[in-house]
Amino acid sequence: MDNIQEGSYVLLFHTSRKKWLTKVVKGKKMHTHLGIIDLDLVIDLPYGTRIKTTEDRDIYLLKPTIYDFVMKSERKTQIVYPKDMGYIASRTGLSNGSIVLEVGTGSGALTTFMAGIVKPNGHVYTYDVRPEFIEVAKRNIEKSGLEKFVTINQYDIKDGIDLKDADIAVVDLGDPWTVVEPVYDCLKGSGCFVAICPTMNQIEKLATALKESNFTDIECSEIIVRNIEAREGMTRPSFRMIGHTAYLVFARKVYPK
C-alpha cells in the first residue's frame, strides 16, 4: 500500500481538464471552483482514494507520474510534448544507464522525463545559455525528485564541451545545425543524435548538415496524437486536436574510413 506523505506531491483529479498538482503541506487548503480541498485530510490516505470538496464534488488523489509533472510543469517556453518524448525514448533506445547530452534545457520537461528513465545508472547533462530558463528547469526537476541524475550547465556548447561517449544527444535549439560538430564529438560511435524542430526549414537545414557530416540513418518524423471519444454507440475522434508541435530528427554517428 502506498500512502500519501506530508511533503510529497499529489494530483487532485476531478476530470482530465480539472486537475491540480500540489505538494502536501499541513494546514494548506486548495481553493478551486469545485470547492475547497483541505490537504490535512489527505495525509496518510492511500493514493487512489476518492475524497469530496466542500461542495461535495469528487476528487481522486492520484500519485503524479512524470507525465503529470510534465503536463503541470512551470514553463517559460513551449514544452516538449509526451507524444514526442515517448518516441524519442523508443526510437533511440533510451534506458537505464544511458548517458544523455541535452542542448537547450528549456523548462526541463524533457530533462525530467529522460532522467526518470536513465536513473539510477545513467545521467543527463543539460546545457542552456539562458539563466531564466535554468531557474525554471531546476524547480521542475526538483519537484520530480530527479536532481541527482541531472547536471545543468549555463553554457553555449557551440564552442565545444568536454563530455565524451554520450549514448544520446538531444538538441532543442532554433539553429540545431550549428551544433552538429560539437555534438558529434560528444557522442559514442553509433550514438544517437536527436533534434526537436518546429519548422520544416529547420529539419531541411539540419538533415543537410547531418548528411554532410558523419551521420547516417537520418529520419525526420512527426508524431500526431488523435484523441478518440469512446462512448457506447457514439464513438468518434475529438472535434479539436493539436495539429503540430514539432518535427523530430534522428541520426547516428559513424566514423569516416
Add this chain to the structure above:
Amino acid sequence: MDNIQEGSYVLLFHTSRKKWLTKVVKGKKMHTHLGIIDLDLVIDLPYGTRIKTTEDRDIYLLKPTIYDFVMKSERKTQIVYPKDMGYIASRTGLSNGSIVLEVGTGSGALTTFMAGIVKPNGHVYTYDVRPEFIEVAKRNIEKSGLEKFVTINQYDIKDGIDLKDADIAVVDLGDPWTVVEPVYDCLKGSGCFVAICPTMNQIEKLATALKESNFTDIECSEIIVRNIEAREGMTRPSFRMIGHTAYLVFARKVYPK
C-alpha cells in the same frame, strides 16, 4: 570507446531499408545482395565504423538499440510499434523501478522495451496462454540481454493472479474488457491501466467497462507517425505511410468510497 565483441549483436546498416541485425560469431559470413560481410573482420572495431562488403558497398557497424531489436524481432503476431511503445512510456510514467504487469506477451517486443526502462530495480511480469508465442518472446528478450528483468508465465489471468501493487498494467488481448477486474486487483492505488486495441469496437467496450469499474482519467488515443523526406529544396511528407496500428487506452485505478 565501445568496441564490438565476439558474441555481441551488431546492426549492419546500409540504409534504413537494408540493414541486418546479427550476432557476431567467429567464422560467420553474412551473404547479402550487396555482397558478403565477413564477421571476423568486425571484431574489435569500434561501433560506428564503416566497412565494405565484397562488392565495395558501405556497411556501418551500429550498436543495436532496443528500437533495432524490436524492429528486427522474430514475430508470430503484429508487434507493438515504437510510436505506441513510446507513448505508453511517457503517458504512464514508466521508469526505473516500475513494477509492470503485461497481459498478452505476444512476440515480446513491448516486453523488451519496458524491461529496458524499468531495470535494474523494476520488473516486468508477463502472461500469455499460447506456448508458441512464449517461445518466440523468450528468444527476443534474451537477444536484448534483458531476461533478468522479465518473468514470463504461461497462464490465463482471467482466473486472477497473485501479483500485487503493480505500477502499470499493459493489456494486449482481443477482449481486454474481460480482464478489467483481475488487473484492477494487481494494481496499486492510482496505478495505470493500458490497453492496445486495433479496433474502435474494442476501445468502446473497454472504455465502458472501465467507467463501470473503479477507474478514472480514461483516455483513448491513436498515435500516428508521418515521415518527412527532408531534402534541400524539396522537403515533403512521404507518399506512403502507415495509417493505423492500434488505439491506446489509458486509465487509473481508484478506490471506491
Add this chain to the structure above:
Amino acid sequence: MDNIQEGSYVLLFHTSRKKWLTKVVKGKKMHTHLGIIDLDLVIDLPYGTRIKTTEDRDIYLLKPTIYDFVMKSERKTQIVYPKDMGYIASRTGLSNGSIVLEVGTGSGALTTFMAGIVKPNGHVYTYDVRPEFIEVAKRNIEKSGLEKFVTINQYDIKDGIDLKDADIAVVDLGDPWTVVEPVYDCLKGSGCFVAICPTMNQIEKLATALKESNFTDIECSEIIVRNIEAREGMTRPSFRMIGHTAYLVFARKVYPK
C-alpha cells in the same frame, strides 16, 4: 469587369478570421471593431477593390463564392464542411445535370454547394422533417441565388418517395441505415449513395446494411485538412486543427440477378 451592385452580396474581408458577408443595401453601415464600413461607398466598385474603414483599416471587397456562403451560413446544426463537400463532389462525379436526392437538409449548406454544381440542368430534391431547419435552409439557399435548382420538402422519406432515377443520394441523418431501402428505390442503376456520419458506430451499421442490400463499391473515408503556415524560413503546420467532423460512406446501387 465585375462591379458590385446594390442588392448583391459582398464579403468584407480583413483577414481569414475577420470577415463579414453582407447584402449591399443603400444607407447601410457595418459597425465592426475595425471601424465602420459605409456600404453606400462600395456600390459600383469592382470586386477586389480595397477600401478603408473609418479607422483606416484595410477591407477587401470580395465576391462571395459558395465557400463563403457556406462558411457564413446561418446554422441550426453542425454544417457539412467544405473538405467533405468537395470529396462528395469528386468521389461521386457530381456535375452539371446531376439529379440529387438529399435526405436531411439541415442548414442547407451542402444543398447550396450541390445546387451550384448541378445547375442549370440538374436539380437537388431535399427532404427534412424539421420545419425549423427548413426555414433556415431556405434563407441560406436564397442568399446564394440557387433556389430555382432546389426543391425542399418537409417529409419523412422512410415511408418511400416518388423520386426516380437520381444520380446521387446524400443522407445526413442520425440513423442512415433506416433509409437504405427507400433511397435504393430512388437511385438509377449504378447511382451513388453517400452518407455523412459523425460516429464510427454509424458507419459500421450503415456499411453492414449496404452490404446486405444491393449496393457495391462501399467506401468509408474520413477527410482531414491540415493548414500550413507558410512563412519565409519558418513554415510549419498550424498548432491547432479540426480533428474530426464526420466520416463519409459511399456505395453504388446494383441490380440483383
Add this chain to the structure above:
Amino acid sequence: MDNIQEGSYVLLFHTSRKKWLTKVVKGKKMHTHLGIIDLDLVIDLPYGTRIKTTEDRDIYLLKPTIYDFVMKSERKTQIVYPKDMGYIASRTGLSNGSIVLEVGTGSGALTTFMAGIVKPNGHVYTYDVRPEFIEVAKRNIEKSGLEKFVTINQYDIKDGIDLKDADIAVVDLGDPWTVVEPVYDCLKGSGCFVAICPTMNQIEKLATALKESNFTDIECSEIIVRNIEAREGMTRPSFRMIGHTAYLVFARKVYPK
C-alpha cells in the same frame, strides 16, 4: 432507365481493386484473371446489372463517373487526386459557368473534373508546354466526352496570355511563383488563384510571392484521406494509407489602392 450503349464506356467492377474501364465495342472480349467478359452481352443492359465472367465471378456494370475516368486515366505524370480536386472545387466555389485558367495540363485529370462542373456555360482554358502531355490529356478528356468545354494550348504563359476575367486559375507547375504576375492579369477582381505543390519549399516561395503581389486570403492546406474498414465488431482505419500527394495554396486577387 439508363442502358449501356455501344460506344459508351462501362466500368467493369469486381472489387475496388479489381475493376476495368472500357469502351463497349461489338466483338470485344476483356480477358482478366477472373475470366473473360464478352462485351457483346452487356449492350442494352441497364447500368448496375451484375453479370458473370466465364469463370463465374461477379462483375457489376457501373456507369463511370468522372471519378472513375480520373482514377483510370492514362497518365504520364502524377495526377491530381480526387481529395484535392474536390477541395479545389469547394474552396473556390467552382460551379456551372466558371471560366477557368489551368496552367500545367499534365494528364488532364483535373481538367476533366473541372470541365464536368463548369459545363455547359463555363470553360476550361488549359496550357502546357509539353506536347507529349497534351496528347495524353486530349485522349483523357475525350473519353469523358468533355472536349467541348476545354481548350488546350501548347504555350508557356510566362510571357503573358490574352485570357481575361477568369474566375479561377489553377497552377500545377514546379515553379508556380514564376507565373503569379501573368495569372494575376488573367483573373477577375477577387478571382481565385490555386496552386498544387508537392513540397513545402514550393508553398513557402509561392506564399511569399503572393503576399508581395496583390493577393489576399492566402491559405495553404493539405488534404488527407483516411480509409476506414467498417466491419461488424471490427471497425478500424486501414493499415496502409497515402501519406501525402500535394499541398494546395489558395489566394484571391485584389486591386491596389
